[in-house]
Every structure is written in C-alpha cells, then in structure tokens.
Amino acid sequence: MTIAYPVKKGLYLNITNRCPCDCAFCLRKNADGVYGSDSLWLDHEPSFDEIIAALNKHNLADFSEIVFCGYGEPTERIDIVCEVAKHIKDAYPSIPIRLNTNGLADLIHSKPTAQLLNNLIDTVSISLNTPNSAEYEALCRPKFGSCSWQAMIDFAKECTSHVPNVILSIVGEPITSPEKQEECHSIAESIGAKLRIRPYE
Numbered sequence: 001m002t003i004a005y006p007v008k009k010g011l012y013l014n015i016t017n018r019c020p021c022d023c024a025f026c027l028r029k030n031a032d033g034v035y036g037s038d039s040l041w042l043d044h045e046p047s048f049d050e051i052i053a054a055l056n057k058h059n060l061a062d063f064s065e066i067v068f069c070g071y072g073e074p075t076e077r078i079d080i081v082c083e084v085a086k087h088i089k090d091a092y093p094s095i096p097i098r099l100n101t102n103g104l105a106d107l108i109h110s111k112p113t114a115q116l117l118n119n120l121i122d123t124v125s126i127s128l129n130t131p132n133s134a135e136y137e138a139l140c141r142p143k144f145g146s147c148s149w150q151a152m153i154d155f156a157k158e159c160t161s162h163v164p165n166v167i168l169s170i171v172g173e174p175i176t177s178p179e180k181q182e183e184c185h186s187i188a189e190s191i192g193a194k195l196r197i198r199p200y201e
C-alpha cells in the first residue's frame with residue numbers, strides 16, 4: 001500500500017479512500033495514482049503505527065512539508081490526522097503540516113471539528129470549488145446535499161481561529177470562469193482566508 005509518497009518537495013499521506021463527495025473533476029476517476037506514485041487505492045485504512053512506519057521510511061529533513069491528502073478525504077479519519085500530526089510536531093517540530101480537505105468534516109462527524117486542528121495543523125487547504133451552493137452540489141455531488149457548501153464555508157471560517165494559514169482552493173478554467181474566480185476571491189477575503197487557483201489536470 002502507498003501510505004506516504006513524495007510530491008515535489010512535500011511528503012503526502014494517504015490514509016483513507018473514503019469521501020462523501022463525487023466531484024466531476026476528481027483525479028481518482030482518471031488514474032490509480034498521481035505524480036508518478038504507485039496506486040493510492042488502499043487494501044485497508046492504515047493504523048497509526050502503519051502511518052508512522054511509512055513516514056519513517058523517509059528522511060523528513062528532505063521535505064518542506066507533510067501533507068494529508070491522498071485518494072480520499074483525510075478528515076474522514078480526523079482523529080488519526082490529529083494523532084499523526086501530534087507525533088510529527090513532537091518529533092520534527094520545524095516541519096510544517098498541511099491538511100488538504102473538502103471542508104465537510106463537521107458534517108462527516110456531526111460536530112464542530114476545526115478546533116481539533118489547533119496547534120497541530122499549520123495550513124488547511126479547503127476545496128471551495130464554486131461560489132455558491134447550487135453549483136457546488138452539481139459539481140461535487142456531496143452526500144449531505146444542499147447544506148454542504150455553507151457547512152464548508154462555516155468550517156473554513158472557524159479554521160481561521162485555529163490554523164495559521166487557511167486557503168480556499170478552486171480549479172481554474174475550464175472548471176471555473178474568470179467571473180466566478182472573482183466571486184470566490186471575494187468569499188475567501190470575507191472570511192479571512194486566501195484563495196488558491198489550481199490548474200485543471
């Protein structure tokens with residue numbers, strides 16, 4: 001199983017294949033891995049010990065950050081995210097930790113979750129994807145339905161009180177037009193987050 005895999009200068013962690021969305025642009029539809037990685041489909045969800053063992057196969061000093069990402073939504077396992085982040089913070093305090101997420105952790109766990117990231121995650125990158133709920137539902141097809149977009153925005157806003165860097169991300173053209181990119185920029189600004197426009201792959 002590929003649990004830890006390098007992408008550029010980051011070491012990425014693949015801890016689950018579960019996700020409550022079915023995004024039209026999801027990379028999982030096109031290939032079994034990314035950036036030359038082996039397959040990111042997991043035989044089983046790795047335990048804390050398996051994740052640490054996978055991390056320890058790499059020299060963390062070679063990487064500029066550790067990123068929870070992979071072929072699923074990491075916050076499906078938010079407790080493991082926090083345990084592993086705590087371990088990294090204790091063992092390698094200078095390495096920044098990023099969480100890439102769809103921002104639906106509050107709905108997944110039926111409780112507020114942003115505060116769990118306090119002092120553990122340095123950057124949270126949340127997939128905004130669209131400037132409104134109706135387009136989000138059509139593009140990301142979240143299992144929670146029409147409340148999802150607002151829940152994601154509320155999570156992002158709450159993260160700004162607990163995580164130093166909060167980024168809302170969207171996919172550039174042809175997924176998001178320049179006009180809609182501008183709307184997303186305003187949304188990010190209004191909650192104190194930055195906007196990142198990822199290239200369509």
Ligand code: SF4
Pocket residue numbers: 019020021022023025026027028071072073102127140
């Ligand atoms: S949230 Fe991420 S993993 Fe889930 S379907 Fe969308 S792109 Fe794929």
